[in-house]
Amino acid sequence: EVACQSDLEKLQVLGSGSEGIVYKVRDKQTSMLYALKVFRGCHPADKEIEILRSMNSPSIVGCRGIFEESIGELGILLEYMDGGSLDNLVKTKGSFPEKTVAIIAFQVLTGLDYLHARKIVHCDIKPANLLVDKQMNVKIADFGVSCKVTGSEDSCKTYAGTCAYMSPERFDPHTYGCNPFAGDVWSLGLTLMELYIGHYPYLKPGEKAESTALMFEICMEEPPRLPDLASESFQGFIQCCLQKELDKRWSVSQLLGHPFVLSGRSLALAAQGIFEETIGEVGILFEYMDAGSLDNLFKTN
Ligand code: ADP
Numbered sequence: 468e469v470a471c472q473s474d475l476e477k478l479q480v481l482g483s484g485s486e487g488i489v490y491k492v493r494d495k496q497t498s499m500l501y502a503l504k505v506f507r508g509c510h511p512a513d514k515e516i517e518i519l520r521s522m523n524s525p526s527i528v529g530c531r532g533i534f535e536e537s538i539g540e541l542g543i544l545l546e547y548m549d550g551g552s553l554d555n556l557v558k559t560k561g562s563f564p565e566k567t568v569a570i571i572a573f574q575v576l577t578g579l580d581y582l583h584a585r586k587i588v589h590c591d592i593k594p595a596n597l598l599v600d601k602q603m604n605v606k607i608a609d610f611g612v613s614c615k616v617t618g619s620e621d622s623c624k625t626y627a628g629t630c631a632y633m634s635p636e637r638f639d640p641h642t643y644g645c646n647p648f649a650g651d652v653w654s655l656g657l658t659l660m661e662l663y664i665g666h667y668p669y670l671k672p673g674e675k676a677e678s679t680a681l682m683f684e685i686c687m688e689e690p691p692r693l694p695d696l697a698s699e700s701f702q703g704f705i706q707c708c709l710q711k712e713l714d715k716r717w718s719v720s721q722l723l724g725h726p727f728v729l730s731g732r733s734l735a736l737a738a739q740g741i742f743e744e745t746i747g748e749v750g751i752l753f754e755y756m757d758a759g760s761l762d763n764l765f766k767t768n
Pocket of ligand 1: 547
């Protein structure tokens with residue numbers, strides 16, 4: 468952890484969210500880069516800070532320190548993700564190829580598995596809350612509306628979050644408390660679909676809608692489906708996430724065994740680094756094996 472706030476040099480503003488400003492900062496002593504999120508008036512709840520501090524997973528944006536900025540201001544030092552958010556990437560790139568989405572699915576599910584095992588529901592999974600670094604590591608960020616399921620009835624009955632990515636049961640006070648973890652799975656399904664088709668699935672590209680109209684559509688209509696161009700395994704995976712009925716929707720641990728996610732897992736494990744060359748093309752950097760394949764060795768010897 469960074470010992471002292473005066474060790475940090477502010478380099479630029481990375482973005483300003485609803486709660487405060489995010490700066491890119493450098494530790495003067497080690498030259499390490501970080502993101503510093505400074506909260507103005509409204510402080511994150513102690514609950515959010517507690518959740519953040521307790522996280523230790525390669526699939527979750529890590530917290531590296533908490534500072535009192537100036538009187539009334541609080542700074543949270545985060546791991547720096549130099550690729551920005553998936554939301555920004557999809558806006559600039561257009562869309563992601565299926566193989567990249569499979570790798571992202573594996574990474575985010577690994578993060579969700581970590582959270583759910585600790586009884587934490589993220590409650591706001593969407594492209595803007597998934598951050599990337601240049602090696603295409605994708606990590607979950609922003610625990611502003613997350614909650615810990617304590618067993619007491621109301622611990623997770625929050626309506627905070629982003630309406631567009633909420634599951635049907637979250638609009639229904641009778642069913643939501645039953646299995647709050649399933650809400651994250653629905654949001655992930657919509658998010659991954661958005662990355663592949665390049666726009667929010669319930670609307671046409673560029674189309675806007677009131678949140679009540681969206682809510683109506685999410686609750687009353689059939690869930691969106693991938694275009695036929697997508698592989699069967701990808702289509703099946705999305706259907707497992709976007710089940711309107713709670714007991715039909717797959718859990719995170721079930722999804723980690725789905726063929727689509729397993730394919731993403733092997734790609735992620737095989738690759739030393741993955742980068743996107745152009746839209747529709749994935750470049751995967753492998754460890755260099757200087758003697759070639761066994762097959763070729765047999766042929767030459
Ligand atoms: P919001 O309040 O809209 O959820 P945040 O305040 O969390 O957004 O972040 C605002 C912007 O700052 C994000 O869109 C993202 O691009 C950038 N950002 C946030 N955290 C990091 C980080 N750890 N590394 C790099 N960029 C970040």
